[in-house]
Amino acid sequence: MTNSIPKFPNPRSLITDPYYDAIIIGSGIGGLVTATQLAAKGAKVLVLERYLIPGGSAGYFERHGYRFDVGASMIFGFGQRGTTNLLTRALDAVNVSLEVIPDMVQIHYHLPNGLDLKVEQNYEKFLQNLIAYFPHEAKGIRRFYDACWRVFNCLNCMDLLSLEEPRYLMRMFFQHPLACLRLLRYLPQNAGDVARRYIKDPLLLKFIDMECYCWSVVPADMTPMINAGMVFSDRHYGGVNYPKGGVGQIAQKLVEGLIQAGGNIRYQATVTQILTEKGRAVGVKLANGQIYCAKRIVSNATRWDTFHKLLPQKNFPSNEKKWQQSYQKSPSFLSLHMGIKASCLPAKTECHHILLEDWEKMADSEGTIFVSIPTLLDPNLAPAGYHIVHAFTPHWINDWQGLSVKNYEANKEKAASRIIERLEKIFPGLDAGLDYLEVGTPRTHRRFLGREDGTYGPIPRRKLRGLLAMPFNRTAVPGLYCVGDSTFPGQGLNAVAFSGFACAHRIAVDLGLN
Numbered sequence: 001m002t003n004s005i006p007k008f009p010n011p012r013s014l015i016t017d018p019y020y021d022a023i024i025i026g027s028g029i030g031g032l033v034t035a036t037q038l039a040a041k042g043a044k045v046l047v048l049e050r051y052l053i054p055g056g057s058a059g060y061f062e063r064h065g066y067r068f069d070v071g072a073s074m075i076f077g078f079g080q081r082g083t084t085n086l087l088t089r090a091l092d093a094v095n096v097s098l099e100v101i102p103d104m105v106q107i108h109y110h111l112p113n114g115l116d117l118k119v120e121q122n123y124e125k126f127l128q129n130l131i132a133y134f135p136h137e138a139k140g141i142r143r144f145y146d147a148c149w150r151v152f153n154c155l156n157c158m159d160l161l162s163l164e165e166p167r168y169l170m171r172m173f174f175q176h177p178l179a180c181l182r183l184l185r186y187l188p189q190n191a192g193d194v195a196r197r198y199i200k201d202p203l204l205l206k207f208i209d210m211e212c213y214c215w216s217v218v219p220a221d222m223t224p225m226i227n228a229g230m231v232f233s234d235r236h237y238g239g240v241n242y243p244k245g246g247v248g249q250i251a252q253k254l255v256e257g258l259i260q261a262g263g264n265i266r267y268q269a270t271v272t273q274i275l276t277e278k279g280r281a282v283g284v285k286l287a288n289g290q291i292y293c294a295k296r297i298v299s300n301a302t303r304w305d306t307f308h309k310l311l312p313q314k315n316f317p318s319n320e321k322k323w324q325q326s327y328q329k330s331p332s333f334l335s336l337h338m339g340i341k342a343s344c345l346p347a348k349t350e351c352h353h354i355l356l357e358d359w360e361k362m363a364d365s366e367g368t369i370f371v372s373i374p375t376l377l378d379p380n381l382a383p384a385g386y387h388i389v390h391a392f393t394p395h396w397i398n399d400w401q402g403l404s405v406k407n408y409e410a411n412k413e414k415a416a417s418r419i420i421e422r423l424e425k426i427f428p429g430l431d432a433g434l435d436y437l438e439v440g441t442p443r444t445h446r447r448f449l450g451r452e453d454g455t456y457g458p459i460p461r462r463k464l465r466g467l468l469a470m471p472f473n474r475t476a477v478p479g480l481y482c483v484g485d486s487t488f489p490g491q492g493l494n495a496v497a498f499s500g501f502a503c504a505h506r507i508a509v510d511l512g513l514n
Contacts, residue, residue: 021296023292023294026299029055029087031047042262045262046263048269055251060247066386067246067382070448073242075100075243077234078241083155083160086497091257102241103351106235108353117207141204186226189224194225217363224489230489270286276311295511296480299483301451317476328461329455330458333395333442335391345376351377354370373389373390374388400441474506
């Protein structure tokens with residue numbers, strides 16, 4: 001394909017000047033890592049973001065002196081050692097940095113059967129905490145989590161780039177043959193399969209389910225062992241680190257680095273169509289009619305938004321239909337963003353909590369409640385004497401469709417009351433100390449994040465063989481790539497950063513930039 005601008009039927013005046021090497025649709029972390037990696041290699045890059053600020057689910061908003069994180073505040077990838085510290089590496093690539101605050105406890109679990117457990121950053125201390133509840137499974141506990149370490153150590157000794165690039169794969173195999181062979185062994189396995197190899201106690205296996213569910217939104221049997229190995233080990237290796245100023249600072253810093261490296265980002269630029277010529281993706285069209293052209297197009301939208309909304313249906317690839325037979329949209333979340341009096345929190349309260357009263361309801365709407373209190377790490381996110389509490393729980397958009405404005409607001413108020421009542425079991429006086437409350441539903445997530453049904457990402461429809469069914473960055477449409485949680489290796493900021501590194505590497509090879 002030549003570098004001449006394709007002749008679309010739109011008015012010539014709407015077509016932008018010079019070709020870009022790559023256009024990225026959306027400024028989520030996966031899209032920004034792709035953009036910054038390419039810009040650092042000298043590519044001409046444009047990011048188009050529909051909202052006012054970057055970050056997507058890793059964005060922020062401000063109300064009455066509070067700065068709230070849109071999504072979760074438990075962040076991996078900011079370690080200083082190895083190669084799995086992908087957020088640190090992404091910032092370094094464009095010569096920016098971000099101060100982070102270590103969180104010495106990943107999660108404080110409040111679970112059925114009196115299972116009240118803290119996951120300490122110190123690995124041995126965590127194991128001892130868990131073994132204290134299950135002394136008869138001491139050996140099995142160590143063997144399972146040590147297996148996770150074997151996966152992590154394999155990943156942590158090599159650069160994590162595109163698995164679609166043969167020369168990279170050959171180089172990694174010759175440099176790290178044993179690590180590669182071990183990863184191949186675990187690639188088709190799920191965490192539940194490995195856990196049952198070593199553990200028999202059904203209650204402990206339920207705990208392993210929650211360990212997976214809290215970030216993959218599926219139990220251990222459906223969580224790839226590769227992902228589990230990364231999360232269950234990095235929390236002890238690189239640790240959980242909160243960015244000073246809030247999670248939104250990650251995207252802000254990546255944008256700063258992108259611009260310094262010669263890239264560009266445009267806000268309030270809603271892409272309505274991916275333009276194709278002879279079946280190849282060659283540009284995008286905005287809601288205002290503006291057209292931008294590029295050698296490569298990258299979608300940071302969900303797989304459903306990309307192939308059902310942005311591409312003409314005649315270009316819908318058959319392999320996407322097959323993928324959607326294997327994966328479905330995960331639920332969205334009902335979110336309570338609260339400002340509370342500091343006196344509401346008991347002494348030595350941890351930043352992150354998970355509350356569940358009934359194992360059978362773990363994956364139900366309002367079954368599991370996730371809690372983040374980032375002001376315990378960075379007090380500057382709230383007025384003096386107050387804290388931020390972000391409580392969120394799975395919810396499906398169907399429960400919020402077709403309601404009148406009055407009923408919609410009434411249902412939000414009722415749902416918030418139910419969540420606050422349950423949270424008072426671990427934070428007595430929460431309701432009385434409430435200073436500010438804003439409730440977000442799946443409709444809110446869909447509106448502001450541009451994600452179909454407000455979904456958190458794809459989850460398997462049934463048990464699959466590890467990560468083998470997860471798509472990589474290239475698509476069946478020439479010139480079109482996907483990045484983010486709809487691609488390998490899935491959800492989570494460090495995971496989507498991985499997909500960004502991989503996507504940028506694949507495009508750079510395709511463009512001859514490496």
